Amino acid sequence: MQRMFKCIVIFSLFFAGLIGVSVSHGESDFKVTLLGTSTPAPRPDRFGSSTLVEAGDQKLLFDAGRGVPIRLWQLKVPLSKINVLFITHYHSDHTSGIPDVWLTGWLPPPWGRRTTPFHVIGPVGAKTLMSNLEKAYADDIKIRIEDEKLPPAGIATLVEEFGNDGIVYEKNGVKVIAFEVDHGDAIKPCVGYRIEYKGRAVTISGDTRYNENVIKYGAGSDLFIHEVASAKQELLATSVPVQRIIAHHTTPREAGLVFSKAKAKMAVYTHIVLQSTEKFPEPTLDEVVAETRQTYSGPLTVGEDLMSFEIGESITVRRYTP
Ligand SMILES: [Zn+2]
Numbered sequence: 001m002q003r004m005f006k007c008i009v010i011f012s013l014f015f016a017g018l019i020g021v022s023v024s025h026g027e028s029d030f031k032v033t034l035l036g037t038s039t040p041a042p043r044p045d046r047f048g049s050s051t052l053v054e055a056g057d058q059k060l061l062f063d064a065g066r067g068v069p070i071r072l073w074q075l076k077v078p079l080s081k082i083n084v085l086f087i088t089h090y091h092s093d094h095t096s097g098i099p100d101v102w103l104t105g106w107l108p109p110p111w112g113r114r115t116t117p118f119h120v121i122g123p124v125g126a127k128t129l130m131s132n133l134e135k136a137y138a139d140d141i142k143i144r145i146e147d148e149k150l151p152p153a154g155i156a157t158l159v160e161e162f163g164n165d166g167i168v169y170e171k172n173g174v175k176v177i178a179f180e181v182d183h184g185d186a187i188k189p190c191v192g193y194r195i196e197y198k199g200r201a202v203t204i205s206g207d208t209r210y211n212e213n214v215i216k217y218g219a220g221s222d223l224f225i226h227e228v229a230s231a232k233q234e235l236l237a238t239s240v241p242v243q244r245i246i247a248h249h250t251t252p253r254e255a256g257l258v259f260s261k262a263k264a265k266m267a268v269y270t271h272i273v274l275q276s277t278e279k280f281p282e283p284t285l286d287e288v289v290a291e292t293r294q295t296y297s298g299p300l301t302v303g304e305d306l307m308s309f310e311i312g313e314s315i316t317v318r319r320y321t322p
């Protein structure tokens with residue numbers, strides 16, 4: 001019955017034009033869940049940028065934007081179970097949830113209970129960010145150690161920085177490779193990540209404009225998670241701020257090129273930047289898909305918060321059901 005329900009959901013999504021999908025048989029222990037698919041825009045349906053990758057017994061978090069603890073607990077994943085947080089860059093829509101995951105994950109209820117240091121890996125800047133957070137929340141930390149007797153080890157941080165493309169994490173068959181992306185001349189460092197496990201690969205573009213390095217490192221990915229940005233032509237032609245924003249990101253047509261050149265098995269959009277003003281509405285997701293189709297004909301999913309992807313022989317896409 002459950003399987004039938006799953007198939008119905010998947011096929012109705014397929015016919016709605018939202019996703020391209022194949023149905024797998026058997027469970028895989030390599031799974032990706034989009035926790036937040038938005039941008040700085042404070043939307044109730046899409047939280048800040050964050051992606052959970054589960055591989056074997058490990059839970060890796062990529063960016064932590066607004067609302068991540070809420071999304072994790074919707075999945076019944078205690079915040080303390082995150083093994084490592086990887087950061088793509090230092091825009092606040094990718095980092096504003098970090099203090100929340102770090103501090104809340106230390107508290108005694110079932111969604112917390114971290115007793116070992118909070119492990120962070122990011123490009124240069126991660127150490128400054130975390131040490132400044134320790135200063136900003138020094139009073140809270142001091143009070144809770146004194147008052148609630150919480151273990152100091154659980155609020156300690158373990159921060160690793162890197163400056164070049166290459167492997168930044170390797171454990172129990174999981175390999176994480178960081179690669180430089182191009183989010184604009186002033187926004188450096190900025191990276192994407194490729195996660196490899198049991199001969200399969202997931203690539204997360206991070207925030208970037210069209211970039212050959214993303215294609216190089218994303219080549220042959222089973223799941224290629226890419227950002228996208230779009231505005232109606234009339235708005236783009238007349239608004240300098242909108243032109244500036246779009247110039248820091250990847251248009252649907254360009255993202256399609258990335259997916260085609262990288263030969264992605266399944267493409268997914270996250271960090272969906274849709275520009276609008278009072279006069280011009282934002283583009284629809286159908287329009288975003290249609291523009292992508294000019295350059296890419298493979299399976300394509302427009303991500304939603306808590307949508308998951310089980311990566312096995314083929315990929316199973318599931319919408320969240322509470
Ligand atoms: Zn962003």
Ligand SMILES: [Zn+2]
Nearest residue numbers: 089091183207
């Ligand atoms: Zn950014």
